[in-house]
Amino acid sequence: MSFTEDRALWLHQHYLWLETNLPKRASRPAYEIILPADAHFPMRNTRDHAFATAIFARIKELMGMADWPCELHSNQTAQATLQKALAESNPWGGFQPGPGAAGLFSSGDKVIIRYGEELLQNPVALVAVLTHELCHYLNACILTEPPATWKELEPLTDLAAVVEGYGVFLCNAAFSFSQFTRHDRQGWRSQSLGYLNEAELGYALGIFCVHRHIDPDLIGRHLKLNPQEVFYDSIGYIEELEQAK
Numbered sequence: 001m002s003f004t005e006d007r008a009l010w011l012h013q014h015y016l017w018l019e020t021n022l023p024k025r026a027s028r029p030a031y032e033i034i035l036p037a038d039a040h041f042p043m044r045n046t047r048d049h050a051f052a053t054a055i056f057a058r059i060k061e062l063m064g065m066a067d068w069p070c071e072l073h074s075n076q077t078a079q080a081t082l083q084k085a086l087a088e089s090n091p092w093g094g095f096q097p098g099p100g101a102a103g104l105f106s107s108g109d110k111v112i113i114r115y116g117e118e119l120l121q122n123p124v125a126l127v128a129v130l131t132h133e134l135c136h137y138l139n140a141c142i143l144t145e146p147p148a149t150w151k152e153l154e155p156l157t158d159l160a161a162v163v164e165g166y167g168v169f170l171c172n173a174a175f176s177f178s179q180f181t182r183h184d185r186q187g188w189r190s191q192s193l194g195y196l197n198e199a200e201l202g203y204a205l206g207i208f209c210v211h212r213h214i215d216p217d218l219i220g221r222h223l224k225l226n227p228q229e230v231f232y233d234s235i236g237y238i239e240e241l242e243q244a245k
Helices: 005-021 049-062 077-088 117-121 123-139 150-163 167-173 198-211 216-220 225-244
Strands: 071-074 103-106 112-115 175-181 186-192
Touching (some): 005 150, 005 198, 005 225, 049 071, 049 117, 049 123, 117 123, 123 167, 150 167, 150 198, 167 198, 167 225
Parallel strands (some): 071 112
Antiparallel strands (some): 103 112, 175 186
16 A cells, blocks of 8 residues: 555544444435446536536435535636645645646535536546535534544545545546647646545545445446555455454
């Protein structure tokens, strides 16, 4: 694993804490792994706000939050706002985020979630971001403080999305490295999305797999190579942690 044992224990401790403290929802279906498949997301990508709205409604339904009041807005400024935060917290050292996309959660008189329009070109990232923002809504309902305190709110929110079953989406959206060609230049660009890196998310997904008694291959075959390797490597270690409790 490309992170320390202390970090692995942190993830395990806070996964268990979230599992206990996330608000219970009467309409929440049985916990399952949510996959990029028609069974979970049958809608066609029309690359417009209507598609984002349909995805958002489906995520809320699967999370047992269909009746939670919340508005979804398209927001071009979400990218610029979150880009700076991602650059400052980039876990990949010298890599700089490319043209990324993210979302914003705000609450007051009403709860509003905003997403960057470029996410419409990447449904996996769209699901990951909208799930993360909805997990902010869940975390806002928790009355007790986590062991790490709420200073770690953003990593805990990524982790909550894994607890909710969306780890495949977060793993696959966490980092991309691709070639680009323009009329005046060409090269490579990287994009980092989220607050836990690929390895941490792959490990957290391993915890989900062990806790839910899921065949690892059911999850592993949907993962990109980097998080997939960590995911499979984590299973035995997590099982030993569970037995030691």
